[in-house]
Amino acid sequence: MTIKDIRDILGARFIYGEDHKDREVHAACGSDMMSDVLAFVKDSAVLLTGLCNPQVIRTAEMMDIICIVFVRGKMPDDNMIEMAREKGIALLSTGHRMFSACGMLYEKGLRGGSPYR
Template sequence: MRLSDIKRILNATVLWGEEHLDREVMSACGSDFMSDVLAYVKNQALLLTGLVNPQVVRTADMLEMTCIIFVRGKVPGPGIVELARERDIVVMTCPKRMYEACGLLYSNGLRGNCDGDD
């Protein structure tokens, strides 16, 4: 699924990276706990979170994610957006709660890492 599709499905606003919306993502994860993301996430290109701090960007960068979507209408400060820009990570915000955002993406064909490990 392209980031442009995700933007449309979630009625999201791009805070940085509009020129990269043609990027393709194959899976996603949603969490407010970056320790869980580091421990359990494999091969996801998209992170949905309501946590707004620089650690989110650092975590996404370590896992080579291409996009962060802040849910619940959360808007990161300019320092967080700049950090994401430096790491070439698209940043969006959407008004939906995480449960609804993940459900919408799942029902439109975007999956998580369903390898049966958990």
């Protein structure tokens, strides 16, 4: 699945990174707790979250997350957008709640990453 596919499935809009739309995404994680995100294997993933702070971008960089989808219409601030630009991480926003957004992606074939344990 590509980032463009994710955008289309979720009816999301690009905040940054439309030029990354053809990158392949292999796994997904939905969480507002970055410690939970750290419990999953790195694998060109998408993160769905309602958390809007710089730690989200830092965690994404550490975990090979290539796209962040902010749920519930959340929008990152300019500082976060600049951080994502520097790291090459695409940012999208959707009005869907996290549960619904994760379910929609799962229904279309995207699965979660493997836990470390």
